[in-house]
Amino acid sequence: MPTKIKLxxxxxxxxxIGGLVAIxxxxxxxAQGDAAAQLKRGEYLVHEVAxxxxxxxxxxxxxxxxxxxxxxxxxxxxxxxxKPKGKWEDRAQDLTMSGLASKWGEERLVKFLSTGQKAxxxxxxxxxxxxxxxxxxxxLRSLPGKKKS
Numbered sequence: 001m002p003t004k005i006k007l008x009x010x011x012x013x014x015x016x017i018g019g020l021v022a023i024x025x026x027x028x029x030x031a032q033g034d035a036a037a038q039l040k041r042g043e044y045l046v047h048e049v050a051x052x053x054x055x056x057x058x059x060x061x062x063x064x065x066x067x068x069x070x071x072x073x074x075x076x077x078x079x080x081x082x083k084p085k086g087k088w089e090d091r092a093q094d095l096t097m098s099g100l101a102s103k104w105g106e107e108r109l110v111k112f113l114s115t116g117q118k119a120x121x122x123x124x125x126x127x128x129x130x131x132x133x134x135x136x137x138x139x140l141r142s143l144p145g146k147k148k149s
Contacts, residue, residue, distance in 0.1 A: 035138070042139025045132055046071070055092040055122070071095040072145050076122060087120040098145025101137070109137045 046052045057065045058074035073094035093100050101109070111117070113133035116125045128136065 038135045038138050039142055041132070042135035042137070042142075045128070045136050046139055050126060050136070052095060056095050069146075071140065071143060073099060078122075080122075084121050089120045089123065092123075094145055095140050096143040096145025097141060098147075101140040101143070101145075106134075106137050106141070109140070110134055113137070 053065060053071060055076065056071045056074060057067070058069050058072070059077060060066050071094070074092050076088075076090050076092060079088075095101055104112070110130060110133040112119075113126050113128050113136055114130050116127035118125045126133075
Protein backbone atom coordinates (compact mmCIF):
# COMPACT_ATOMS: atom_id res chain seq x y z
CA MET A 1 0.00 0.00 0.00
CA PRO A 2 1.48 3.39 -0.95
CA THR A 3 2.57 5.66 1.91
CA LYS A 4 0.06 8.39 1.03
CA ILE A 5 -2.85 5.96 1.28
CA LYS A 6 -1.56 4.61 4.62
CA LEU A 7 -1.24 8.15 5.91
CA UNK A 8 -4.76 9.02 4.70
CA UNK A 9 -6.18 5.92 6.38
CA UNK A 10 -4.38 6.72 9.64
CA UNK A 11 -5.75 10.28 9.54
CA UNK A 12 -9.30 9.03 8.86
CA UNK A 13 -9.11 6.52 11.73
CA UNK A 14 -7.68 9.20 14.03
CA UNK A 15 -10.46 11.61 13.03
CA UNK A 16 -13.10 8.95 13.69
CA ILE A 17 -11.64 8.09 17.09
CA GLY A 18 -11.32 11.79 17.92
CA GLY A 19 -14.93 12.32 16.91
CA LEU A 20 -16.08 9.46 19.11
CA VAL A 21 -14.13 10.80 22.06
CA ALA A 22 -15.60 14.25 21.47
CA ILE A 23 -19.14 12.82 21.28
CA UNK A 24 -18.82 10.69 24.44
CA UNK A 25 -18.80 13.56 27.01
CA UNK A 26 -21.82 15.09 25.31
CA UNK A 27 -23.65 11.78 25.42
CA UNK A 28 -22.86 11.48 29.11
CA UNK A 29 -24.13 15.01 29.72
CA UNK A 30 -27.39 14.16 27.95
CA ALA A 31 -27.70 10.96 30.00
CA GLN A 32 -27.00 12.91 33.20
CA GLY A 33 -29.52 15.53 32.09
CA ASP A 34 -32.07 12.79 31.48
CA ALA A 35 -31.40 11.34 34.93
CA ALA A 36 -31.74 14.77 36.53
CA ALA A 37 -34.99 15.38 34.65
CA GLN A 38 -36.28 11.97 35.77
CA LEU A 39 -35.45 12.75 39.41
CA LYS A 40 -37.16 16.13 39.15
CA ARG A 41 -40.25 14.48 37.62
CA GLY A 42 -40.26 11.85 40.37
CA GLU A 43 -39.97 14.51 43.07
CA TYR A 44 -42.88 16.43 41.54
CA LEU A 45 -45.06 13.31 41.37
CA VAL A 46 -44.24 12.26 44.95
CA HIS A 47 -44.67 15.72 46.49
CA GLU A 48 -47.42 17.33 44.39
CA VAL A 49 -49.44 14.67 42.59
CA ALA A 50 -49.52 11.47 44.66
CA UNK A 51 -48.84 13.46 47.86
CA UNK A 52 -46.83 10.56 49.34
CA UNK A 53 -45.24 13.03 51.75
CA UNK A 54 -48.56 13.61 53.54
CA UNK A 55 -48.60 10.11 55.04
CA UNK A 56 -45.02 8.88 54.75
CA UNK A 57 -43.35 11.92 56.37
CA UNK A 58 -43.74 12.40 60.14
CA UNK A 59 -45.23 15.59 61.51
CA UNK A 60 -43.85 18.03 64.04
CA UNK A 61 -45.63 18.88 67.31
CA UNK A 62 -47.50 21.67 65.51
CA UNK A 63 -48.71 19.35 62.74
CA UNK A 64 -46.30 20.48 60.00
CA UNK A 65 -44.43 17.93 57.91
CA UNK A 66 -40.98 17.24 59.38
CA UNK A 67 -38.94 17.61 56.19
CA UNK A 68 -35.78 16.50 58.03
CA UNK A 69 -37.39 13.02 58.02
CA UNK A 70 -38.77 13.19 54.49
CA UNK A 71 -40.61 9.98 53.52
CA UNK A 72 -39.01 8.01 56.38
CA UNK A 73 -42.31 6.58 57.60
CA UNK A 74 -44.83 7.97 60.05
CA UNK A 75 -47.79 7.02 62.20
CA UNK A 76 -51.07 7.26 60.34
CA UNK A 77 -52.40 10.65 61.39
CA UNK A 78 -56.04 9.99 60.65
CA UNK A 79 -58.59 7.28 61.30
CA UNK A 80 -61.98 7.17 59.60
CA UNK A 81 -65.04 6.91 61.81
CA UNK A 82 -65.84 3.67 60.05
CA LYS A 83 -62.76 1.68 59.07
CA PRO A 84 -62.96 -0.06 55.71
CA LYS A 85 -62.98 -3.85 55.64
CA GLY A 86 -59.60 -5.46 55.55
CA LYS A 87 -56.34 -4.54 57.21
CA TRP A 88 -55.81 -0.91 58.28
CA GLU A 89 -52.18 0.16 58.63
CA ASP A 90 -51.39 2.34 61.65
CA ARG A 91 -48.04 3.37 60.19
CA ALA A 92 -46.95 4.47 56.73
CA GLN A 93 -43.71 2.79 55.61
CA ASP A 94 -40.30 4.37 55.10
CA LEU A 95 -40.07 4.86 51.32
CA THR A 96 -36.40 5.88 51.22
CA MET A 97 -33.30 3.72 50.75
CA SER A 98 -33.38 2.95 54.47
CA GLY A 99 -36.78 1.37 53.89
CA LEU A 100 -38.92 0.12 51.03
CA ALA A 101 -36.84 1.65 48.21
CA SER A 102 -34.01 -0.73 49.05
CA LYS A 103 -36.09 -3.71 50.24
CA TRP A 104 -38.11 -3.90 47.03
CA GLY A 105 -36.26 -3.99 43.73
CA GLU A 106 -36.83 -1.31 41.12
CA GLU A 107 -38.88 -3.68 38.96
CA ARG A 108 -41.22 -4.59 41.84
CA LEU A 109 -41.75 -0.95 42.80
CA VAL A 110 -42.47 0.07 39.20
CA LYS A 111 -44.93 -2.81 38.85
CA PHE A 112 -46.65 -1.86 42.13
CA LEU A 113 -47.04 1.78 41.09
CA SER A 114 -48.06 1.14 37.49
CA THR A 115 -50.49 -1.77 37.72
CA GLY A 116 -52.93 -0.55 40.33
CA GLN A 117 -51.94 -3.21 42.86
CA LYS A 118 -53.90 -2.76 46.07
CA ALA A 119 -52.09 -2.20 49.34
CA UNK A 120 -53.50 -2.30 52.84
CA UNK A 121 -55.70 0.71 53.64
CA UNK A 122 -55.29 3.65 53.83
CA UNK A 123 -52.73 3.33 51.00
CA UNK A 124 -54.50 3.92 47.69
CA UNK A 125 -53.76 1.91 44.57
CA UNK A 126 -51.89 3.85 41.89
CA UNK A 127 -51.86 3.19 38.16
CA UNK A 128 -49.09 5.45 36.92
CA UNK A 129 -47.55 5.18 33.48
CA UNK A 130 -44.42 3.05 33.54
CA UNK A 131 -42.33 6.16 32.82
CA UNK A 132 -43.88 8.04 35.76
CA UNK A 133 -43.50 4.99 38.01
CA UNK A 134 -39.80 4.78 37.04
CA UNK A 135 -39.39 8.49 37.85
CA UNK A 136 -41.01 8.00 41.27
CA UNK A 137 -38.79 5.01 41.99
CA UNK A 138 -35.66 6.88 40.88
CA UNK A 139 -36.56 9.75 43.21
CA LEU A 140 -37.32 7.46 46.17
CA ARG A 141 -34.07 5.57 45.59
CA SER A 142 -32.18 8.89 45.60
CA LEU A 143 -33.21 9.52 49.21
CA PRO A 144 -30.82 7.95 51.74
CA GLY A 145 -33.32 7.95 54.59
CA LYS A 146 -32.43 7.23 58.19
CA LYS A 147 -28.78 7.23 59.10
CA LYS A 148 -27.67 3.90 60.44
CA SER A 149 -26.08 4.10 63.85
